[in-house]
Amino acid sequence: MADEAKVHSFLAAAGWREAARSPLAGDASARSYERLTRGADRAVLMKAPNGSEIARFTRIGDWLAEAGFSTPRVLARDDAAGLLLLEDFGDALAARHLDATPEDEAALYALITEFLAELRHHAPPADLPLLDGSALAELLDLVPEFYPCTDRAAADRLQQAITRKFDTIPAWTPVLCLRDFHAENIILLDRPGLRRLGLLDYQDALRAHPAYDLVSALQDARRDVSPQVEEAEVAHYCALTEADTGAFHLAYRLLGLQRAMRILGIFARLCVRDGKPQYLEFMPRVYDYISRNLSSPALAELAELFHAAYPAPDPNLIADLRRKCPTSQTP
Structure with a gap:
């Protein structure tokens, strides 16, 4: 992460030396954000651990913008210092809007579905990693490392079974997958149509099955989406794409299972390794998604292996993880 001397130099070169700086809420990554105010002008400063994140962010942002979607304009960048100055999309987070105006849930998720259906018409960069069956399994390696595991052999067999099951899905065409696509990574803009969705946090984009980002949005780890809206939008996507x-x-249920399992592992890691216990509160919701996805008869084998390997995040399990959090330790 860039030190303050580099930040001051960067802002001076960009013409924002005198701007007032205030922190913005970050995410689960090592990145941090500040809002800059210079008279009536505003911008966002992103500080990343390394320049490769800056390069990925700007590359995918440019690709999405060229495809006609809304991403923040890059005002200045310093890849070596891990610094990026961006257009400020404001504070109208989709999640915040839905909390204040829950009656808009159906319409907003319909727009999100329509965005994802349109995205499939734009072939993703061919050199992006492909999230195939083996890659899905590999991404689960961290789960038994950080989330309590009662049967490691069953956990290993579950990863293998996910690969086998994914490989049975009929032929599909990869789409650009934003990967961490949910209501807290969307800013609602005063723009027409699909451009109303201001996109954030896409530097980890890859190529994946079209269901991946849909399940990411509809099975949101941080907020509840009504089951009626989830069912309607899966049907909506299938109708729009003739899937x-x-x-x-x-694919939706299998990817939902894989995502939710990985999220449990990530949230446990954020607590016990990174000292961020606040993510533990989301675990019961994520586990409910796993149960919902495993209710599909097509995933019966996976359900048996999962329940053999991983206990539910009940209050005792969460309390035990919290005790392991470095920030909860007293000297």
Whole structure:
């Protein structure tokens, strides 16, 4: 992360030396953000651990903008210092809007679904990593390392079974997958159509099955989406894309399982390694998604292995993880 001397030099070169700086809420990553105010002008300063994140962020942002979607304009960048100055999209987070105006839930998630359906018409960069069956399993390596595991052999067999099941999904065309796509990474803008969705946090984009970002949005770890809206938007996506409903539902449930398992591992790691216990409160919701996805008869084998390997995040398990959090230790 850039030191203050580099930040001051960067801002001076960009013409923002005299700007007032205030912290913005960050995310689960090592990145941090500040809002800069210079008279009536505003911008966002992103500080990343390394320049590669800056390069990925700007590359995917440019690609999305060229495809006609809303991403913040880059005002200045210093890859070596890990610094990026961006257009400020404001504070109208989709999650905040839904909390204040829950009656807009159906319409907003319909717009999100329409964005994802449109995204599939734009072939993703061919050199992005492909999230295939083996990659899905590999991403789960961290789960038994950080989340309590009662049967490591069953956990290993579960990862193998996820790969096998994913490989049975009929042929599909990869789409650009934003990967961490949910209501706290969308800013609502005063723009028409799909451009109303201001996109954030896409530097880890890759190529994946079209169901991946849909399940990311509809099975949100941080907020509840009504089951009626989830069901309606899966059907909406299938109708818009003329997808094979059975194959798409299988992919949706399987990817939902894999995502939720990985999220449990990430949230446990954020607590016990990084000293961020606040993510533990989301675990019961994430586990409920796992249960919902495993209720599909097509995933019966996976359900048996999962329940053999991983206990539910009940209050005792969460309390035990919290005790392991470095910030909860007293000298």
